[in-house]
Amino acid sequence: MTNIGPGTLAGSAEKRPGLLIACGALAREIMAVLDAGGLDGLDVTCLPAHLHIRPQLIAEAVRAKVRLGKQSHENVFVLYADCGTGGDLDAVCAEEGVTRIPGAHCYEFFAGAETFAAMSDAEPAAFYLTDFLVRHFDRLVYAGLGLDRYPELLDDYFGNYRRVVYLAQTKNPDLEAQAKAAAVRLGLDYEYHFTGYGGLAAFTTHANQTAKQAANQRVST
């Protein structure tokens, strides 16, 4: 578990304005958005990225973080898509009274819901990469699926897929080359689609605003 951001969580008697509880796969992107916008109303804490392959554990793990976060922060936000919890995460957020970024998974909120729906309608047999997945392709995708140990499983996993679509958060020729190489390794066609930070930027910026406004109101009352 990582705590990143301008301040430490424990130790101060006064609550800090905002806490963003995020998937570890998004930490780098969130920090980039915070830095670029000079957003100083939010601390960030992450759950381990590998939870996404055990989505049944996500909702309760988020709940625990939310409860802890409320002790140290005035406003708590959840930067986690549904991520295969089948609605359980929404139920937890409603019960705990916190908002989460809209979307089924991070591919959807990076690309934007409409764009993603159109893309997957046009080509359902696509496997999506993000900057994070390109960076960690060997470990998380290739070895994560056991393809390093059992390369003969490639067809069981990807036999029905036609292309890799790299949804890029940043314009980075190195990552693009790695994404292309990943497509070759999976035996699939390659497509590039620049998304920027998409819904992640919008949600983070909005959370920062909400937290700061609430803090300002408290100061002025």
Added chain:
Amino acid sequence: MAEDNNLNDNEDDDLDLKSLNDEDLVAQMHDDLYDGLKAEIAEGVNILLSRDWEPYEVLTKALVEGMRIVGIDFRDGILFVPEVLMSANAMKAGMAILRPLLAESGAPQMGKMVIGTVKGDIHDVGKNLVSMMMEGAGFEVIDIGINNPVENYIAALEEHNADILGMSALLTTTMPYMKVVIDALKAKGVRDDYVVLVGGAPLNQAFADSVGADAYCVDAAVTVEIAKDLMARRQGSGVDRMTLAAEG
């Protein structure tokens, strides 16, 4: 490549499957299935057949029982998806030998199931496992693959005069499509001609109820149990299936 490793393993162990008595051979086959050793499973199946085992007995005692153990360890987080796939592929190698023999030997016929992953969804590891275990339990399985629009399901159900419809979805965005299929069956007035089973990691019983399925099945072993149960009740007492669903 792993195949080579397997062969090496075998040489190291220097285990001659033929030298084992039936009981030890079946236990060894459970281990080999667990370890995903295709060639060994095929060999074990052939040895048992040469000892005059009925194909159906080989299937249930050596293969299905072995996969049941794999299923339990997968559920308990001891085995992961790649290992399960290796085991499934080993079982497939055994099934390939047994399938033609089973057809000849009049093994029990439990019913027919059409199964497929819904439109927009390409996940099929779980569906394939369910297909295999249902076949292993004596069901005839018509697997219509991935990314299925409603027309595919209906065409397959009609063409094969199926008893059971199975739908799989792994994405929160595709699971609502199950309702589209069930509603289409209702609109045609044929919903109650079929037992409808649904599955996939993000689903649960409440979701199955909300789309009007007969049951949610958490894994392949549970699917087999529920399918057998619903088929037996359906054939046995003539109780209509809406009552069953309400009871279940």
